[in-house]
Amino acid sequence: MGGVHRKVNEEISQSLELIKELENVVNEIQKNEALFHSDIQNMSLESKLCILDKWVNYVGCYNGLNEIRKKYKNELILKHTEDSHTKFKNILLIYASTIAIRKNSVLLASIIEKNKYLESMLNESRPEYNINKKQYYHITQEITEISYMISLFRNKHYFDFMVNYYEVSGYVRDEIERELLDYASYNYLNVIKLVRNHRSIVFNNMIDFFGKNVFDFWFPFQKWVAISITGVDYSSRKEKYVSNEDINIIKAELLPGDVLLKRNNYQLTNIGLPGFWTHSAIYIGCLEELDEYFVDIPLDGCCLCVSEYLKVSYPKVYDSLCEINNGQYIIEVIAPGVVINPLDSIAKVDYFSALRPKLSKEDKLKALFVAFEYLGKAYDYNFDIMTDNSLFCSELIYKSYLCSSNKKGLTFILEPKAGRLLLSPNSIIKKFDVEFNSENAEFEFVLFYDGSERERKAISKSAKELSATWKLNKWRIVKRRIILNTQTRYPVVKFHSVLSKLRIILYGMFY
Template sequence: MFKNKRLLWLTLLFVLSAIVVLGMKIGFPSHRLIAYGLLGLGWIPLLISYQINRRILRVQKKLIRKKARPFLPHAIVAVLLLLAFYVTSALFPVERSPLAEWSPEKIRTEMDRDLGSYHMLRKTADDFIAAFESNGLLQKKVDELSPAERKTIRRLWRDGVMAFLEFDLLKAKYRGFYQIDYVAEPALHADAFMLAYMAYITQYNACIQVIEMVGSNAFMETLLNEEGEGIPVDSYYFMKQRLTHPNVILRMNAGAAYFELVKKEITFEPELVADFRERRTSFVKTMGMHPDLFIDNPLDILERAAFETILPVQKNVAVQMSYIRTAKRDYLITPEILAEHQAELQPGDILIQRRNWHMTNIGIPGFWPHVALYVGTPAEIEACFSELDFQPLETIKALYPDAFQALEASDENGFPMRVIEAIRPGVVFQSLETSARCDYLGVVRPTLGKAEKFKALLGALAYYGKPYDLNFDFTTENALVCSELVYKAYRAGGELPLEPEVINGRRLLPPNRLAEQAVREMGDGGAFEFVLFLDAVEKSDEIVLGDAESFKASWQRPKWDVLQN
């Protein structure tokens, strides 16, 4: 019986803390070093516990050795058998290949056709690698990407992923080359092997080139891993993991040895074989320059496993907290107050909001926890953008018919939809009376032209119906948070001096930081102008009309309600 179990529990606590640090990327980009440190600290109580129990272990040592010694040869043979089984199953799968059922003539016909597919896939891989090398987009910071550049990356990456998957099909078809009788059909056997091996080399040579271009750009990895537009989820992650997978390494090296045995029987054109040799040399050389992959990839697996364990908990906590409000009073800004100021608002205005006594305020830094975008009714949009040389409502209807239909509706109280925002259900339209039913409301207006503002509205409408991003990451676009919707809408409409920051490995622009950055850009020639501030007096439960100076100082207020004056 071991003593000092508390020490073992302490070790377990350090291990769990390391997993949380990895999964939440706490302290990014040094989160892995922090996790290593925690794991190192976990050894201290473990070693102390070992020393305390050493006497017990010393007494039992001879007995353990005596009982274990007869089984040592069996263990060694079992390990060798398992290793042999693994190597055999990786190199020579047990399923019967269709190649064994076909006649030599049919195999040759299929191979000639698939050789054409290989040429096409090779060109696709070369083209998308050359495109990324020439435009340099994979080396750019995600913050610096324009919407057009982002679309270019996604389009090129989709082409690469599709080629990657097609290479997989080609490899799978000819991986049973060994079932073609080498004695009876040596050339057919060698060509089938060569086609599979060329697909391996060309595929993974393209992979390592992409990885080399991405480098340590973690946010670019996140962008490439995003699902959508024909790209499967985590495509870059799985591609990167394959490069160091034992099966791939084993097949690459076994293929190199087998190529030397059968190369005299290969009937492919010398130029094709020479191209293959060049690609294999390039792949081996580049892989040799990145031994760090053999460390990073296992760490990526551990980090992802920790993240996937923690994320459901994080999401559940966030959802449950959104239901909790610790005050029974209604919100101080009423529909009647909003009606007095609605005429001051214009399409494109940014609504900055706070609701006191909500549990969700705890996890959001700063005084202001929510933002939304004022769109206006169809009539307001028509009036605001009538000077443009096109029909704004017809444009919206043509591009985003579902969003236009939602904008034309009214809420359950009969109020027209005027606001688009990302809340717990996702990106939705709300009436002003529902969206701005809060305790504090600030409104700022970007000083852009009408054309830029209309583009911003279109940028926001493009995200209508997207889910809420409980991972809180601006890099992805398949789900959004409130400030992300506003930020990306204006990225589509025109550059505003809004800069996300990195928090726990995620690109974020919290609402309070958005308010702070807008305030810093107010004034003559600034990017924003003040429109409205409805300020709350918590002690007397009333709303007062604040001025520009009081709004400019609002982002510095304490987030805790009990500390507010």
């Protein structure tokens, strides 16, 4: 029995330390509330890492308290003993841990709810920190969990009786037990008041419970459909409008770090993608090209050229670039995830354009290194730009060229859609158009090949003509083709009917 007493006392001390640490973490978050409320679009990588650091500390304390709580709730050590005081300690551990978790969850949620786009980052699985998928969601759902509310109410009355009983009996508590009991007794009413003062959290929890559980059901189907229609082309043409001769010209014009965009007509995935342009990538070039272009850039104080640096620091990237001698490569995000592919995979299309960031060579090289860090990451079929475990095509552009303390970058305007912030390939051309010929322009024009249905080839066009393409109706070509090849308007009506049904099914699937 003495061993059990010692173990319970040790865990009371451990619980008290975890509670104090949790309170300190939340106090730090409150002091840095401006950081958590800052505009996601202008948030630097350092700010994201600072938020992540505080979140890791919070979850560490939460997991420790939750383990203690679960242990004494599910395996009450002295359930069948007559030692009522040790039973009291056991229940005190459950009671104090639950109060600390609920109180600080409300305080955390009251900050995060003002910047809801942070939720996806906090819900991202991070096994290296023992953070589970949807961790923030499960922590905040406990605020309105009925079983815990009933448990707190029941334990409150239990302690009101037992404290009076021990006082009458003349029992003297040790300092740690008294401190934990004082914390629980003082903060019980605080939790009630906090929940009452943040009714929006309760309401949002109910909405989130419905929305997130529906999404868990819908997402596998959404992903399956997205994978099934990827690459499906319902045109009768075998060759795309950009020819091999065009690609040879394109290769001569590109430089490492260029942002590439493409579109194919009659691609089934175009239904779910917003705007005219549907895919993007970053141009790498070949090893020799990298060495030549970045010859004057110092690499962390070493004398290595870029190709040697890649061999040491990014061996997978180096191996990919060695597959074909003098081959020119891109890094892009497609169905398998973040991959390095030959330039032809994005240039052999109907419409192709290239933009060059107005940045120093050093900043471009750093952007490429950021992109290389994501190599092998999965494709993000949820299209959530706040998560890092998986990416979609234009998210790679956004994160690679994000400003940080050691490099300048590009500023993109993220568009809210279906509760998420998104950057589409079409938005990149829109940015180019908005800033066109201005002093603040962050892109310069490289080239644009415009597919011509009439001439059955791609025609080189100007920067001004490229800047207007983001406004094009992506259905105009399909409609024109149907009207030109049909004697009656019935197929057009039928097409609109089918299209309407597809748009309902695929709504929100891609962006």
